[in-house]
Amino acid sequence: MTDAHRVSERAGAAVEGSGRTPNGGNVMHKRVWFLAAAxxxxxxxxxxxxxxxxxxxxxxxxxxxxxxxxxxxxxxxxxxxxxxxxxxxxxxxxxxxxxxxxxxxxxxxxxxxxxxxxxIRGDYMIGEKGQYILDLASKVVATKHYLKITIRKNANWNWIGHKPFPVTAADYIYTWKQIVTPGNNVASTVGYDQITRAKVHGKKQVTFYWKKPFADYKDLFGYIYPKKALAGQSFNTFWSDxxxxxxxxxxxxxxxxxxxxxxxxxxxxxxxxxxxxxxxxxxxxxxxxxxxxxxxxxxxxxxxxxxxxxxxxPITSMHDLLTQNGVKHSIKPGFTQEHIDVEFGSAGSGAGGTHSDNAAYLLKKNWFNQALAMGLNRQPVINAVYSGVLDPGTVKPLNNPFYTVGKLATAKKYQYFKKFNYAPAKAIALLKKHGCTGGPSSTFVCQGHKAEINFYTTTAPARCAISMPGWVQQEAAIGIKLDTHCYAAQPDFFTNLLPTGNFDLAEYAFTGTPDPSGWDAIYQCVGKTTGGQNYKNYCNKKVDKLIRLGDKELNPKKRTADYETAAKLVSTNVAIIPLYARPSFxxxxxxxxxxxxxxxxxxxxxxxxxxxxxxxx
Structure with a gap:
């Protein structure tokens, strides 16, 4: 149950369906779920x-x-x-x-x-504290050469109308092959593409051999398919309903x-x-x-x-539930990253959205994206989002694109995006330095392109009614105009619009797991087997190399160093504008x-x- 970094959207987490054709996320290997707001x-x-x-x-x-x-x-x-x-x-x-x-x-x-x-179970279940708990597997052994999985003896498939039958090594091999088969519409093959062969040891044990070791092995095989029940079915259509x-x-x-x-x-x-x-x-x-x-x-x-x-x-009426008799509550730091995608792809229109010619030019300029980021005063907008529910300052701006909770996200040395904190005067100076004229009292024109940007999000009140108007006002103050569009999370925003890349900016959220490799498919260059959830079409070969190194590095300290270096580059490139890590309610x-x-x-x-x-x- 750990594969896919889910892009979900709970009333407000990335976490709604999409389809780049390829969750981007290593589906089955920690995908990111779209959270669709309410x-x-x-x-x-x-x-x-x-x-x-x-x-x-x-x-x-x-x-x-x-x-x-x-x-x-x-x-x-x-x-x-x-x-x-x-x-x-x-x-x-x-x-x-x-x-x-x-x-x-x-x-x-x-x-x-x-x-x-x-x-549908997998090797591990991730607990509420981020701990990995053996689930479908009774034992997992990972080395530089192989991954050996022992399946619970009493794990069975219950196919209604049929006699129960065991979950076996054949199901694991079938799952692996479905993920790596060309033409299958998977989000990512990360990790699975490092497996070269499999060896069965009876029905309840299987060994997969690595081409290169995959450090985040606990997030592989988080979702096992029943081979017998899916015989003859197309991966691209089964379980659609x-x-x-x-x-x-x-x-x-x-x-x-x-x-x-x-x-x-x-x-x-x-x-x-x-x-x-x-x-x-x-x-x-x-x-x-x-x-x-x-x-x-x-x-x-x-x-x-x-x-x-x-x-x-949150919305203000949630406050009543905090004190309502008979209602209990739990609020925890979350692994959900609210952010703004910056589209780096070619101009285009479709699925109700437009990546404009002006934006297609300007958003490829790092100086413009830096100015865009420095135009946003995130803390007061975050306070407004959680007003009446949490005290001001409880939720702080997120300054790391790979980590959302803990010291790897919040320690001073890891807050790479902090250099782009709110600085309107600096943003205006940067725009003028690169030839932008006419602003900030009106919209800048930069190198022949008007700084007018299409901004999309879901109809979640916290976004459409609170954060989006705040961003619009703040960007207008530095001479950048945001044209806003609020769409229903499903299917309009997540399934229809986001995978097409026909947007300039898009605010939504990703929900993942404790391991950073879930972000691989979000920041990798888009390829046949990579970048499945990289709807923004961002590409940096150095980031890709660091991700590959992190994926195979079994030393935890060295692995963290690889991912933190990647996070620093992604921040410098302003591939996204991280907003905040959502608390889980x-x-x-x-x-x-x-x-x-x-x-x-x-x-x-x-x-x-x-x-x-x-x-x-």
Whole structure:
């Protein structure tokens, strides 16, 4: 469960689906999930059929699907009903988009939280403190020459309507081959491309041999495919609407729950898998309820319509939940990086966006991007984003593009982007030094190109209504005009726009894991097997070399040095403008036991302990 640095967007984390064709992220090797702000996700649907089916026009009339979902949710609309039915309702901020999370088109955070973490397991689970916990694997041995994995003896696939069958070495080899097969729409092959061959030692053990050692081996095989259930299927299309076997499309799982159904635009439902290898789930059902507005999500929590919410971005009404009787909360530093992508690619239009000719010229100039960064006063905007929820200054500007928490991010020597902190006079002087005229009282014209930039983000209130107006005002003061566009997270922003590169600037968030290699595919030059989530088309061969060195370096200190040097270069190049590391929020019904440790700020998300949730009282 560690592969893919998820680009998610929780109401407000990178963390919604996209598709560069290739999460960029090393899908299956720590991808970054798009977090879509209070936007879509799946929810409920108590389907009578065993199949985990996408209840759309392809399977039944949309109105019937919506009606079935509404009826299912209505039957569990009160805490008393849910306790009686052993059900938990969880608010979701982003629709799934698809469930093959190794596919670059399906990198949504909430698809991962519901369709991966509790359903499809991997070697390790990343805990709420960033610790790696053996999960599907009972033992992992890594050397300079090989990676040996021993699979739990009692790990089985539960394919509804079929007899359970074991998770085997053949599944691991199938997974590896799917990731490295040319033509498969994977986000990245990082790590997997260093494997040359595999050797099976019985059904429950496999050894992979390295071309070069891969230091972040714990983030490989975080998501294992069931070979038998996917026989004959195309990687680019399977699991687009289910986590299932073929051809019957019945649900399949080796985790504590299986995905029973998904109704796009409405919801999704998980059912307990009592045949998995771990502790049996206490709940029978988990219903995800999609809320397209964060205020609605919070109101639903206040009213007892849902039992838990994990809002990605704050709004003032969250403050009421901090003191509401019967509601508990957890707030932790997070591995989610809110940032602004700077597009370095060629001019173009499409998918509702435009990378303008002016921006295509100016954003390739490092001096312009430095001025752009120095025009942003991040701290007061961050304070405004968290106003009424956290004290001013609690969340500080992020000055490292690879690390979000801990001393590797916050120690003075690692704050590489700090040199571009707010300095409007310096920014104006820099623009004038390079021939910009006409500003700052009006928009500068620089070397024949007007400093007018298209700026895109999601409709999350924290972005569209708070941060974006702040950035616009600040940049106008130094003679740069931002033309703003707010799009629905899914599918408009993450799936349709972002992968095309048809933007000048784009604010969103990435959610990853503790290891920095999850950022490889975000900063590597775009190639056949690299840069899968590099939607900004940034390219620096020195950064690529440092990433390659870090990927194979087994000495932790030397490896950190490689990645920190890469981080310094990325900062100097202003490949992105890091804004802040988002705190991770979880509010939950105090009668639900087992949620005290569920606030997992990594890419695993809040359902990582779902099997331990149970009603009490």
């Amino acid at each position: 936007a879509v996700v799946a929810v409920l649907a108590l389907a009578s059929s065993a199949a985990a089916m996408r209840t759309t026009a392809s399977s039944q009339p949309a109105t019937a699907a919506q009606s079935a979902f509404a009826n299912a949710f209505a039957a569990n609309s009160t805490p008393a009903a849910r306790q009686a039915n052993s059900t938990v309702n969880f608010a979701m901020e982003q629709d799934a988009g698809g469930f093959n999370l190794a596919n670059i088109d399906f990198t949504g955070a909430w698809a991962a939280y519901f369709g991966e973490t509790p359903v 289910c986590v299932c076997g073929y051809p019957d499309k019945n649900p399949i799982s080796d985790g504590p729950f299986y995905l029973s159904s998904w109704t796009p635009g409405a919801g999704l439902i998980l059912k307990a898998n009592t045949k998995w290898f771990g502790a049996k789930p206490h709940l029978k059902t988990i219903i995800g309820k999609l809320y397209t507005a964060q205020s609605s999500e919070i109101n639903a929590m206040k009213a007892g319509e849902v039992d838990a919410i994990a809002p990605g971005q 979880l509010f939950y019904n105090g009668k639900i036991k087992g949620m005290g440790t569920s606030n997992n700020p990594t890419s695993e998300g809040p359902l990582w302990t779902a099997q331990s949730w149970k009603w009490s009282g």
